[in-house]
Amino acid sequence: MTPPAGTSRRDMLIGTASLGLAAALPGAVRAAPYDGAAWRRYAERFLLPEGRIVDTGNKGISHSEGQGYGMLLAVAGGDRAAFDRLWSWTQRVLMVRGDGLVAWRWTPDGGVADRNNASDGDMLIAWALLRAAETWQAEAYRTAAVAIVKALASGLLVEQAGLTVVLPGRDGFRKGDTLVLNPSYWIFPAIRAFAALPGGERWGKLSDSGLVLLSKARFGGFQLPPDWMTLEASGTVGIADGFKKQYGYDAVRVPLYLALDGYRDPYYFRPFATLATKYGGTAVPATVSLPGGTTTQVAASVGMLAVYRLACRLAGAGDAVTVPPLAPDEDYYSTTLAHFSALAAQSLGIDP
Secondary structure (H helix, E strand, O other): OOOOOOOOOOOOOOOOOHHHOOOOOOOOOOOOOOOHHHHHHHHHHHEOOOOOEOEOOOOOEEEHHHHHHHHHHHHHOOOHHHHHHHHHHHHHHHOOOOOOOOEEEEEOOOEEEEEEEOHHHHHHHHHHHHHHHHHHOOHHHHHHHHHHHHHHHHHOEEEEOOEEEEOOOOOOOEEOOEEEEOHHHOOHHHHHHHHOOOOOHHHHHHHHHHHHHHHHOOEOOOOEOOOOEEEOOOOOEEEOOOOOOEEOOOOOHHHHHHHHOOOOOHHHHHHHHHHHHHOOOOOOEOOEEOOOOOEOOOEOOHHHHHHHHHHHHHHOOOOOOOOOOOOOOOOHHHHHHHHHHHHHHHHHOOOO
């Protein structure tokens, strides 16, 4: 999600075989089918009849990120009727900007509360539409996806210091010569899918630039990426002012998206595994201040632990993390991370 400057995510509160659908990811075995029963349990908790996903940990709001996640899981679960409800509500309620992008935040008592877009939400929705077009052989989904991808490319992909980067939102993330970026908005399997479209060369550059930024954005003793970072015209990266200077609820998705795109190199996963093993795999903190390294008293959620278990296995740290079952009242974000961690593990042919 894209909160306004100064507000964190929690304060506001392939391409090929990703999501365990069909073909194998690069370097991976053929994915196991996604468990439709797991999708139904998710839908029972978070999908309302009108087609919106409810963020139960954030006052019942809905947002473009949640719609995209829900649409992807509906495709993976083979539920076209649910997918169509999700897409219909998104079009009818959130696509009010007039530029092909999606307003990111909707509240039950006020409707669209922030018309700015969130690039990760747009990418998730477009990727889900491409997956649906392939799964159900429906060209209308592909046409809609391409329109969103083109709108993103024209308005949100920018060049800085020889890199192609994605702004988190159309408004508010240019500070003179400094760009404010969110590393977790590099949704690598979605970017790969967009790069495969006609004229998708800039998306391929975006993927390459994301790996460069992740190699630079390693802060503190654990060498973790921040939730929000800066990129100067000189190419220098830093931790963004105006946001909590931390690694946490946003950046935890970095290893998840790498895994969903088939990456296996321990280099990418070692910082997250190091954090998890430092705390015995059971009491991992939810956030780490950067660059200082002070940890929060709040423990990582079940979904975050699922990401850490995946990262540990890919980093060669084995079963260093114990993930308890999802609680009956587990919130939207934690549950979503758990589902996508399981899908990534299936796609890579490792135990979830």
